[in-house]
Amino acid sequence: MYKYIIRRILVFIPMLFALTVIVFTLAQLAPGDALTGQSLADPNVDPEVYEQQREALGLNDPLPVQYWHWVSSAAQGDFGDSLVFNGRTVMDLIEARFANTLYLGLFSLFITIIVSIPIGIYSARRPYSLLDYGATGFGFLGLAIPNFFFGLIAIYFLSIQLGWFPAQGTLSSPGAAGFGSFLDRLHHMVLPGITLGLAGTATYMRYMRSEVLDVLGSDYIRTARAKGMTENSVLYKHTLRNALIPIITLMGFEIGVLLSGAVITEQVFQYPGLGTLFISSVTNRDFPVVMAIALILGVLILIGNLLADIFYSIVDPRIRYD
Amino acid sequence: MTQNPLLDVEGLKTYFYLEDNQVAKAVDGVDFYINPGETLAIVGESGSGKSITSLSIMQLINKPGKIIDGTITLEEENLLKKTGKQMSKIRGNDIAMIFQEPMTALNPVYTIGNQIMETIRKHKNVSKKEAQERAIELLRVVGFPRAEEIINEYPHQLSGGMRQRAMIAMAISCEPKLLIADEPSTALDVTIQAQILDLLAEMKERLDMAILLITHDLGVVAEYADRVLVMYGGQIVEETAVEQIFENTKHPYTTGLLDSLPSLEKDMKRLGAIKGTVPPAHSFPKGCRFSSRCPHVMERCLESNPDLNEVESNHKVRCYLYN
Ligand SMILES: Nc1ncnc2c1ncn2[C@@H]1O[C@H](COP(=O)(O)OP(=O)(O)OP(=O)(O)O)[C@@H](O)[C@H]1O
Ligand SMILES: [Mg+2]
Numbered sequence: 001m002y003k004y005i006i007r008r009i010l011v012f013i014p015m016l017f018a019l020t021v022i023v024f025t026l027a028q029l030a031p032g033d034a035l036t037g038q039s040l041a042d043p044n045v046d047p048e049v050y051e052q053q054r055e056a057l058g059l060n061d062p063l064p065v066q067y068w069h070w071v072s073s074a075a076q077g078d079f080g081d082s083l084v085f086n087g088r089t090v091m092d093l094i095e096a097r098f099a100n101t102l103y104l105g106l107f108s109l110f111i112t113i114i115v116s117i118p119i120g121i122y123s124a125r126r127p128y129s130l131l132d133y134g135a136t137g138f139g140f141l142g143l144a145i146p147n148f149f150f151g152l153i154a155i156y157f158l159s160i161q162l163g164w165f166p167a168q169g170t171l172s173s174p175g176a177a178g179f180g181s182f183l184d185r186l187h188h189m190v191l192p193g194i195t196l197g198l199a200g201t202a203t204y205m206r207y208m209r210s211e212v213l214d215v216l217g218s219d220y221i222r223t224a225r226a227k228g229m230t231e232n233s234v235l236y237k238h239t240l241r242n243a244l245i246p247i248i249t250l251m252g253f254e255i256g257v258l259l260s261g262a263v264i265t266e267q268v269f270q271y272p273g274l275g276t277l278f279i280s281s282v283t284n285r286d287f288p289v290v291m292a293i294a295l296i297l298g299v300l301i302l303i304g305n306l307l308a309d310i311f312y313s314i315v316d317p318r319i320r321y322d
Numbered sequence: 323m324t325q326n327p328l329l330d331v332e333g334l335k336t337y338f339y340l341e342d343n344q345v346a347k348a349v350d351g352v353d354f355y356i357n358p359g360e361t362l363a364i365v366g367e368s369g370s371g372k373s374i375t376s377l378s379i380m381q382l383i384n385k386p387g388k389i390i391d392g393t394i395t396l397e398e399e400n401l402l403k404k405t406g407k408q409m410s411k412i413r414g415n416d417i418a419m420i421f422q423e424p425m426t427a428l429n430p431v432y433t434i435g436n437q438i439m440e441t442i443r444k445h446k447n448v449s450k451k452e453a454q455e456r457a458i459e460l461l462r463v464v465g466f467p468r469a470e471e472i473i474n475e476y477p478h479q480l481s482g483g484m485r486q487r488a489m490i491a492m493a494i495s496c497e498p499k500l501l502i503a504d505e506p507s508t509a510l511d512v513t514i515q516a517q518i519l520d521l522l523a524e525m526k527e528r529l530d531m532a533i534l535l536i537t538h539d540l541g542v543v544a545e546y547a548d549r550v551l552v553m554y555g556g557q558i559v560e561e562t563a564v565e566q567i568f569e570n571t572k573h574p575y576t577t578g579l580l581d582s583l584p585s586l587e588k589d590m591k592r593l594g595a596i597k598g599t600v601p602p603a604h605s606f607p608k609g610c611r612f613s614s615r616c617p618h619v620m621e622r623c624l625e626s627n628p629d630l631n632e633v634e635s636n637h638k639v640r641c642y643l644y645n
Contacts, residue, residue: 217384219426225382226421227441227492228414230407237440241431317476318430 001313008309012302019298020074024067027291070291079292084284090292093277098296100170101273104196104266105258107189109251111197112204117247120208125235127213139202147261151195151268158191165191168270192269196261200254207250211243218242245316252308256301326398327355328499328532329379329417334392336371336378338603346603348374348387350556353630356500361526361533363547363564365540365579369600371556372536376502379534380419381409396500415445418493422505424485428477434461435473438492445496460491463528464521483514490521497529504536519546540583544568552576555611556603558630562637572639574616610642618643 054060058069073080079090123132142150159167170188171181215221216239224238263275270276274293281289313319332353338346349371356362364372378389381401394401396416401409413419421427429437438457442448448456454473461469464487477485486506493501503522507515523546526533535547543550543564550567552560552575560573571577578596598615601607607614610623622642630640 219421219423220429222382223421223427223489224429225410226380226413226419228410228412228444229440230410233440238429238432242429245431316431318478 004313004319005310008306012306015302016299019302020071020295021067023291023294023298024070026294027287028063030287074292074295080288082286082289084281084286084289090288093289094274094292094296097273097277100271101259101262101266101275103185104189104192104271104273105262107186107193108195108197108200108262109258111193112200115197116201116204117208120205121212121235121240121243123205123209124212124216127209132209135205139205142198143202147195147199147264148268150198151192151265154191154195155269167191170272188271192265192271195268196258196265199261200258203254204247204250207247208243211246212239215239215242241315245312248308248312248315252305255304255308259297259300325357328358328397329356329534330393330395331355331375331379332393332395334375334378334389334394336374336383336387336389338387340386340604344604347556347606348603349378352392352553352556352558354551354558354561356532356534358499359526359530359532360548361523361535361546363535363537363543363550364553365538365543365550366553367538367579367596367600369603370553371603372538372553373504374556375553376419376504376534376536379502380413380417382413411445414441414493414498415496416498417500417502418496418498419502419504420486420489420493420506422508424482424489424509427489428485430477433474433476434480434488438473438488438495441492442495456495457491460495461488464488464491464494464525465517482510483518486510486514486518487521490518490525494525494529494531498531500532500534501526502534502536505538506535507542508537508539522546540567540579552579555600555606557611557640558638559612559640560638561630566637570634570637572633572637572644573612573641574618574643575612578615610640 058066061069070080077091079094082088082090082093085093119131119135123129123135126132155167158164166188171184221234221238224234229238262273263278265271266273266275267279274296277289278293280286281293334349334352335347336349338348340346352371352375354362364375366372374383374387377383379394379401381389381404383389389402392402396412401412404412428434435454435457438460439450439453442453442456443450446453457473458469461472466472466484466487472480472488477488480488490506501522506522507518510518519542522533522535525531535542537543547564549563550561551558552567552573554575560567560576562570567576568580571580575596582596596615601611601614607624609625610616610619610627613619613623616623620642628640628642628645630638631645632638633644
C-alpha cells in the first residue's frame with residue numbers, strides 16, 4: 001500500500017510542473033498586462049513612465065526568466081505584490097479567503113453527500129418506486145437550473161422573505177471569536193453551501209443508484225444471502241463498500257466542478273472567498289493574484305485527486321496489492 | 323426406502339414475469355426428494371432450469387421471478403411457509419450453497435477469514451476468536467496448508483481453484499445437512515475440476531451431508547452421484563439411480579445427452595448429437611417440450627405433454643414411448 005501511495009505521489013510532481021507551466025502560459029496569452037488599461041484610462045501620463053514600470057516589474061524579461069522567477073518564489077509562498085491593492089502582497093490577500101473557500105467547499109460536499117448517498121441507496125433498493133422517480137426528477141431539475149439562479153431564489157425566499165439566513169458575507173460582527181463566531185460562520189455558509197451542494201447532488205445520486213443496483217445483482221451478494229446474511233448486513237456490509245469505490249473516483253473528478261461552482265456561488269452571495277477575489281482580479285488585470293489563485297485551485301484539484309486515489313486504495317484491496 | 327427424505331420438493335413452479343406479459347416457466351412442476359447423506363445430481367442442457375430449481379430451494383429468486391406453487395419440505399417443515407428472517411437462519415446453516423463462478427462469488431473487499439467467520443458467527447453463538455480458530459481449521463480441512471495466512475488474504479490473491487476451496491470451507495462451516503453445488507467445477511481448469519469434486523465427496527463423507535450436485539457433465543454424474551434427475555424445459559424428464567441412467571437409458575433426451583459425451587469407442591463426429599437448441603422458457607412447444615428436437619416424435623407428442631411415470635421400480639420417465 002505504501003508503495004502505491006509513493007508511486008501516486010511521484011506522479012503528482014510532473015503534474016504540478018505541468019500545472020505551473022499552463023497557468024503561466026495562459027496568463028501570458030491573455031491580451032495586455034497590468035498597465036495596459038491604465039495608459040488608456042489616463043492619457044496625460046507619459047507612456048515612457050509605463051515602460052519604465054514594466055522594466056522595473058520584470059515584464060520585459062524573456063519568458064523563461066519570468067517563469068522561473070514566478071515559480072521559484074511561488075514555491076516559497078511568495079506570489080509577489082498585488083498590482084491593484086497598493087502595498088499588499090498576494091499571499092496576504094489570498095490567505096483569509098483561501099480558508100473561506102475551503103470551508104465552503106467542504107461544507108457543500110458534506111451536503112451533497114448526506115443528501116445524495118441515502119437517496120441513491122433508497123432508489124436502488126426500490127427502483128421505479130415513487131421516491132425513485134421523484135428523486136430522479138428532482139435531480140435533473142437540479143442539473144438544469146443554473147447555480148446562480150438557484151442561489152438568487154434561495155436568497156429571495158430564505159433570506160429576504162423569511163429572514164432565516166444571511167444573504168451575504170461570512171460573519172455578522174467581524175472580530176468575534178469562540179464558539180459563537182463558529183456558529184455565525186456556519187449560519188452564513190448555509191445558503192451558499194446548499195446552493196453549491198445541491199448542484200452536485202444529482203450526479204452523485206444517479207451514480208450511487210446505479211452502483212448499488214449493480215452490486216446488488218452481483219454474485220457475491222447472492223453468496224452473502226445464500227449464507228444467511230440478513231438484508232441489513234447485505235446492504236450495509238457487503239453492498240455499500242463496493243458501491244462507494246466508484247463514488248470515490250467520482251469525487252476526485254468532481255472537485256474541479258465543485259471549485260468552479262464555488263467561484264460563481266461566491267459571487268452570488270458576495271462571499272469573500274477565492275472566487276470573488278479571482279473575478280475582481282481578472283477584471284482589474286491583477287495578474288499576480290489571478291495566477292496565484294489559478295495555481296492554488298489547480299493544486300487543490302490535484303490534491304483532491306491524490307486523496308481520492310489514496311482513499312480508494314484503502315477501500316479496495318485489489319488496488320493495494322500489485 | 324424406509325427413511326424419511328431430508329428434502330422433499332413437490333409441484334415446484336418458478337415463473338419469470340417478463341415484459342409484454344410473457345411468462346418464462348423456468349421451473350414448471352418439479353417433484354423430487356433427497357435422502358440424508360446422498361448425492362443427487364441434476365443434469366440438463368443450459369437453460370433447462372437447474373439453477374432456478376436450486377435457487378428456489380434457497381428462496382433466492384429475484385424479481386421478475388417468483389415461486390408460484392409447490393412445497394419444499396426440509397425435515398418435515400415447509401420452507402415456503404417461513405418468513406424471511408426464519409429463512410435466513412436456515413440458509414448457510416441447514417442448507418448451504420456454492421456456485422459456478424468462484425472468481426466473482428466472494429466479496430472482493432473483505433478477507434477470506436472475514437467472510438468465513440461472518441457465516442460462523444451468524445449461525446453459531448461463538449466468540450470472534452473461536453470463529454477465527456474454526457475458520458483456520460476449515461481452511462486446513464479443505465486443503466490450505468498455510469491456513470493462518472489465507473484468512474488474512476483477499477479473494478483476488480487466490481486462484482480460481484483456491485477460491486472455490488474457500489467457498490467450500492465457507493459452505494461447510496456450519497455443517498449443513500444439505501449442500502447445493504451449482505456446477506462447482508465448470509469454470510475451473512480440467513485438472514482442478516476433479517480436485518474440487520473429490521474434495522466435495524470427501525466433505526460429504528466427513529460431515530454426513532447430502533449433496534445436490536448440478537452439472538451438465540454426465541461423466542461427473544457417473545463418478546459422484548447416487549441418483550440422477552434429467553431436466554428439460556423446466557421439468558424432470560427422467561429420474562433414476564446412476565447405474566440405470568447409463569445402462570438402461572429411457573428418455574430420448576437422455577440418450578441424446580449420452581451420445582454427446584466424448585468417448586473412446588465412438589466416432590468423434592457424433593458429438594453434440596441433439597439437434598437444435600432448448601426452446602426459450604416462454605415459448606415451449608404445445609405437447610411434449612422435447613418434441614421439437616426428438617428423433618422419435620409421434621403424433622400424440624405434439625398434442626399433449628406426457629406425465630412423469632414410474633415405468634420400472636425407481637425409474638421414472640416422461641415419454642409416450644413408455645406408456
Ligand atoms: N432473471 C431471469 N429473467 C428471465 N428469465 C430467466 C431468468 N433467470 C432464468 N430465467 C429463465 O429460466 C430458464 C432456466 O434457467 P436456469 O438458470 O435454471 O438454467 P440452467 O439449467 O441452470 O442453465 P445453465 O446450465 O446455463 O446454468 C432460462 O432458460 C431462462 O429462460
Ligand atoms: Mg445454471
